[in-house]
Amino acid sequence: MLTLPEPCLVVLAGPGAAGKSTWAAAHFRPERIVSSDALRALAGAGEDDLAASADAFEILELVVERRVRRRLTTVVDTLGLDAERRRRWIALAREHDMPCVAIAFDTPAAECRARNRARTHKRIPAEALTRQLRDWARTRELLKDEGFSAVHLEAPARTVPDAFLGAEPAARRQADEPARLRFGLHLGEFKGVDVRETARAAEAAGFDAIYVMDHFRQIPQIGRAWDDFLESWTTLAYLAACTETVRLGTLVSGVTYRNVAHLGKIAATLDVLSGGRAVCGLGLAWFQEEHAAYGWDFPDVRTRYALLEDALQLLPLLWGKGSPRFEGRVLTVPEAMCYPRPKQERIPIVVGGNGERHTLRLAAKYADAANVMGDLATVRRKAEVLRGYNPETALTHLTTALVAADDRGVEALVEAGRGRRPREAYAAAVHAGTVDDHIGRFRELAEAGVGEVMVRLPHPDCLEPMARVVAAFKDDAVGAA
Template identity: 65%
Template sequence: MELKLPSPCVVILVGPGASGKSTWAAEQFPPELVVSSDRLRALVGAGEDDIAASADAFALLHVVVRQRIGRGLTTVVDTLGLDKDRRLQWLGLARDAGMACVAVAFDTPAEECRRRNRERTAKRIPADALTSQLRSWSAVKKELPTEGYDDVLQPTAVRVVPSAFVESTAAQARQEEAPAGLRFGLQLSSYTHPGGRAGTAAWVREVAAKAEAAGFDAIYVMDHFRQIPQVGRAWEDFLESWTTLGYLAACTTRVRLGTLVSGITYRNVAHLGKIAATLDVLSGGRAVCGVGLAWFEAEHKAYGWPFPPVNERYALLEDALQLLPVLWGPGNKPFRGRVLDVPDTACYPRPLQEHLPVLVGGSGPRTLRLAARYADAVNVFGDVAAVRKAAGHLGNRSVELTHLSTTLIGKNPQDVDRLVQQLRPRNVNPARYAATVNAGTVDDQIGRFRELSEAGVAEVMISLPDLGTLDTVAEVISAFRV
């Protein structure tokens, strides 16, 4: 079974010569992750066999390992690893950087090491030197479990993955054995595409059709008026959210439609209620009204809107959560809240849904308390631990927990690597980009979403860095159709 190591991590290979360390490292890791004492001996000396250059090679190796760990890069240390002081130095560097560190113990039988060494045409180890290494190994393999590594492994198939996927293999197996249901929403966070402005309508229609065909339960759009810095540049094409949802209502037949989420400062709240009710009628009862505190101050300034202090925005959000159901209900009774005063709440036609769902975005305790009191769902970010923490704030309230993440899905590890290299900004380390976008295989993602489901999530919303992977996403969604 493939073992998953968290990215980034430090992997220290330990074993006598000819025990298979370099061969295993070359099979399991890209060459840029492996720091080899032999290759460094060739760099500072006459070649990999230049024993006289060993001291300089090890000094350089320590510098390279220290610099890589300092930059948060996965580092595989390919040397004998028999020197305890060096091992503990590397372990200490990993601990200082907050990185996982594992040792891989190559307990190859002595006779096998000698046989391999005899058959070498290059880099043959003197027989007495190999005997000394084998003698040292007998003591070292007993010391390794006591030195404080996260794990001491036998050489096996491994893959370095974003931390979200370290435990996903077992979770994926649980999903296969006892499937859990989970809803999936697609978040559209970018409208940049090859067709340019004139082709935008056709592009949105095509994406919506593919999303429905892939099995998505909902399509959500960000409610902003310019692209946010976490996704792109301010001048990139960006569509107004509720207008886009109206177009999507005509392009789709099944998926629910909503915002993730509408900033409470962007519109008169009664007007927002009217917009959502209209969308519900025109979509045949598929609207979701997402609301949140609003955070993008630069956007407010650009459009000439005030950006109230956080306490004032919380007061507005709490009033809005109480006003919206009143607007969507019968009659025209007035509403007076802490900051909102709506003399006549008539809103006809009323939504087709008897109860138009309200979703609140945000993970802070204050937001979670408001959601638990007034909303139907609350959307959070973060890993499984963060989700469990949010669920704890909600207590036993009936509010649903939903989760938003950027998600890059490949059919297999090679496909994931290809997508990461293709999509990452040139100045961003591939492993760091992979972690940022939760890059993983179909099985990785099934395991991750199963863990989120077990933590209490009822719906996952995913933003895809490459919408060309929608067909692959369908394989993940199908695993949760029970």
């Protein structure tokens, strides 16, 4: 199975009757295929109207250019024997930062001729097919040096977001030598969501933790300001009574939202009521409009970093014994006292944010884990930075996962969720893939140094297949190997 990047420009190359149109129709939706034959029918009297060829190719070039400009996966279904056109398509894809892949149809000449003879229409004149076969023999040798992102021989194919390009071999590694990875369900939407049933289902599915986004109105990346949105720590307290084993935390609480000592008391209370399952996520806070709407101060970045560093020092002190005084850079707490103390000796602190110079440094110095976002290359780089500060600090990763059992299920969920967004952009944003795709992706993250992934599922139907992904990284799977 060929795994092609999504989006990409796919150039089919081979003689007539080699199977190019059949292959394209089998693996791509019709709107993705730009066919010279179909455009000949549009510009002329039919697909075999050779007099319309020049107009058809003029339209083809325009359609390909416009689709690539919009970064839409496009399959160019022509002979692909014109070197100048191939160079132009490669340059076009490169201009718009899109991979350009060639699919070579090296069908034996005798088979091409037999297929052509069997045709009831669009039969290629024998002398023309002979020329094409001769041209193909030369073209086949040129393809590998023309600058294509990849050249593949014809085979069953599927397109996937970049995140899954290395997933197939990684999934095999996970099957052969399973790695352990913890999973948290991240709740970032509450409109129409039964949080109790969602939490119970997540616990039954094998998730290790449930995290809620700590905001007071929906963020613009996900929805509208007036969408239903629950207060985080109140929600976690409710979930403590609805669940038995999952850890419960915020990802992450902005340090500007609450008096820090009060936040420590809230987290300690959750830990007591949940039997030692609280996790305290902390971050710099970024949503300025939210602060303005609630009448909160939104200090400059330097002040917020000072507040974050103070919070990271104060909270463990507050959760400890006695009532010591705390004097920080911007915080003063005369009595850092919290009774009852948390059930855990230390409530785990996770610092969220992508800043490498400040955020990761603070996480490495004071916290138990750093939570980062981004693609695999970004995670690898941040893991290296974090190890440079403190190799003992755990790395966690926040991501979205649209998961289905197979490609057909993925396609249905993408169509259900994308709205007016291009399929390619939505699929990449939510990491739309099969169970095996996600097993491979999370294996690569584990190999990069991630110990826990916090996953937002954009559709309720993702929970069951996601449970299969989680199971592949559980102790039972590791032990079975």
